Amino acid sequence: MRAWAVVAAKQPLQEIELPTPEPTGKQVLLEVTHAGVCHSDIHIWEGEWDLGSRGKMRLSERGVVLPLAMGHEIVGRVVKWGPDAEGQGLAVGQTRIVFPWVGCGTCARCRAEDDNMCVQGKALGVFQNGGYATHVLAPQPRHLVDPGDLDPALAATYACSGITVFSAINKVMPLPADTPIVLVGAGGLGLQAIAVLKAMGHRRIVSVDISAEKLAAAREAGATDTLEATGDDVTKRLVALCGGPVEAIIDLVNGSATARICFDALTKGGRLVQVGLFGGELTVPLPVMAMRALTVQGSYVGSPKELRALVAMAQGGRLPAIPITREPMRNADAALQRLIAGKVTGRIVLTAEAA
Template sequence: MKIKAAVLREMGKPGPYTESKPFQIEEVELDPPQQNEVLIKIHAAGLCHSDLSVIDGNRPRQMPMVLGHEAAGEVVELGPGVKDLAIGDHVVFSFMPSCGHCNPCITSRPGLCENGVAANGAGVLLEGGIRLSGRDGEQIYHHLGVSGFAEYTVASRQSVVRIDKTLSWDIAALFGCAIITGVGAITNTAKLALGQTILITGMGGIGFAALMGALAAGASKVIVADINEEKLKKALELGAHSAVHSGEENAIDKVKALTNGGVDIGLECAGVVPALDFTFKATRRGGKTVTVGLPNPAYRLEISPLQLVAEERTLQGSFLGSCVPPRDVPAYIALYQSGRLPVDKLLSHKLRLEDINEGFERMVKGEAIRQVIIFD
């Protein structure tokens, strides 16, 4: 079938993106779903910094590619072997498909699925192969098994989670990345305990989701840090107890003064090494520093192994919020519906697919929290 999609053909184009236009809106061919795959009509797709990391070349991928990994849509066709979904079901995508039988999958760590990692790295679906093609039959690669910047997509059954049909599409899309990554990092990775203190560095969509997760989990003090004053102000409006400009010379001292020596948990969401260094240094002796950011793979963080031992520090990564999506996505949606996780407040902009370059330029300038493309 012919569909309209935003195709990225070249990484590293200079800004502003409103002029260089890294995305081209094209008509592409989408093949029908194969074994254990589903055809999904996309209703909403969020713009995420992980997409930006491909656009600017910090996370190299195969080209050309249809990006977009945070999305929600409706099942319109079932491939052979799919028996636990029905046409008309509403789904949220998980950007890491899980095969269900490798070691990470059977030990409840599907975000580390060996077969999913291999498929995502190759730009193909979990079952293998590519369902997108462009002019003259050229291959167009899939992004993290989703490729949500398109009217329709084909995905593995293992890349989608069925959700409550009463949830609006724009809100549903946020649960595909921002919420599971930010809230999951709090509840699953950091395992924040009632009364602990936390610093969240980097107030994008994931950072704000983490803020809401920390408040819902009962943190006694939530401190946020960023170099954007408007985002710090917004974080305070959403319940943060204190805000620190991380670019100031004495920023670490301010965090330590607020917490009697440092926070119990530091969470870095900015995706740059200086932010991780700042967060680690602001975490107390015996504390845990968690990072969800995805900096350029060539960058390095310098820490003292002696400090890890003598101060019993923990430095840990969190991918997919250490979530089990079929378990956690419905749970987080229930928290939203009960009013305890007001994720609707993350939604700062709604746009059309044709406005995608403007949306990413807005992201680069730090003028948005979470932007969602609406296809209806």
Template structure:
């Protein structure tokens, strides 16, 4: 079938992206879904730092690629052997397809699925197939098995979770990445408990979602850290008990005073090894630092090795919120419906697919929390 999608043909373009146009909305040919696959009409797609990391080459991927990974849409057709989905179902995408058979999937850690990771690195679907062709017939790669910046896409059934059809697509889309990653980091990876103190670095979409998760878990105090005053104001409105300006020379001192010597948990969502180092030192003895951001692969972290033993500190990675998507999407949606995860508050911009490069300029300049492309 014919459709349109935002194609990235080379990485590392100069800003402003509205002028260099790293993403071009092109006519594309999309092959029908194969066995175990779904054809989905994309309704809304979030613009995430993980997409920006591909555009600016800090997280290289094969090109040409149809970008986008955080989205929701409606199933238009199903491939052979699909039994868990039907035409008309509304779904949220998962950006790690889980095979259900590897050792990681078997032990309940599907975000580490080995075949899923291999497919994502190669720019294919879980089956190894590529369903995209450009106007000249050249194959295009899939982004994280989703390629959401397109009117239609084909995904593995292992990349989708059915949701209630009445949930607005622009809100539902955020559950596929920002909510899953941020809330999951707080409640799954860190396992924050009522009354425990939390400091969160970075008030972008993922950081604010982590804040919502900490609030829902009953943490106190909750300290939000960011250089942008407007984002700190939003963090306070969403439940942060304290805010700290990241550029303050005494930011770490402020955090230690607020938390009585250091936080029980520090969550880093920026993707900077320097910020991660600060987050590590913001915890108390016996504290846990959870890192969610994705720094450039060349960046290295330096911490006193002895502190891990002598102070029983912990440093943990959290990929996709350590989620089991089929379990966590429904329970996070239940919290949203109960008013305990006001995810809609993260939406700052709604735009058309043709404005995709403008969206990345806003994201790179920290002028947006979560932007959603409506299709």
């Protein structure tokens, strides 16, 4: 198979040949038709995450081996499967979304379909070759979801940005429809979160970003309020915009600066859900945590159950589409560089030549 792979950290992606995997057991081989370019791919390409005072987490020390075909937002066509997958509804040529956040497959969390919480994560596009390739191997048929009537390019984004925001939103729900929910970041995740909230019937959606262009896209997507997060008084202006301290904030950037703004804006009993992987750390006053009964909670992607629920919600156009820019797979490196430069609204989705 061909892959557009990371061969060295921070170096251009290279088109290389790799052995096409032969499925065994319950594995399913798919021909990739669409692969989203996600912000997390930047960190994988860089080879490290910023953990604040804990220093850098180098992916080579966590089991990531190069060359690696990144890409965890994948749609493909079923090609073949292992003998243990017989009788599970597979047919050659089926179009399927591939759930990428796979684990060991045998622990209690994997058996409960909370694969994303497995401590032995083996995510596609991170620890195994993913969608920046002509083929990808799914561990089991249950990791495949029928996109139904969805545009496959849009459906691909649901495997990461979609279930990531869906899972995070569910951590602050239920809330009255007119209670402000603040979304920090108006990139691909932010626009996806607006779409999900609108589909849920939520009416007060506040989008925060440093880019006027991205805030304009957020308003077009359905944000009721926007705030440009420049200057030293962002928290004060955010609280004023929301009519008082905030009950629910989802930080899709999650860097030191945004986390501080979010924490300081919370009301008594308020909840901050941290999603992004920008880097840094947050120091919190412990007595305030208790006296104001605050919750600061991380949220890591989502589960196969959440992907199926999200796709069901999206059927029939009930979930507004985010902006999608299609690029041929051969342009993977250029697409990644555009994302690094902050020049992407919504999502770039790489497509196979015949897709």
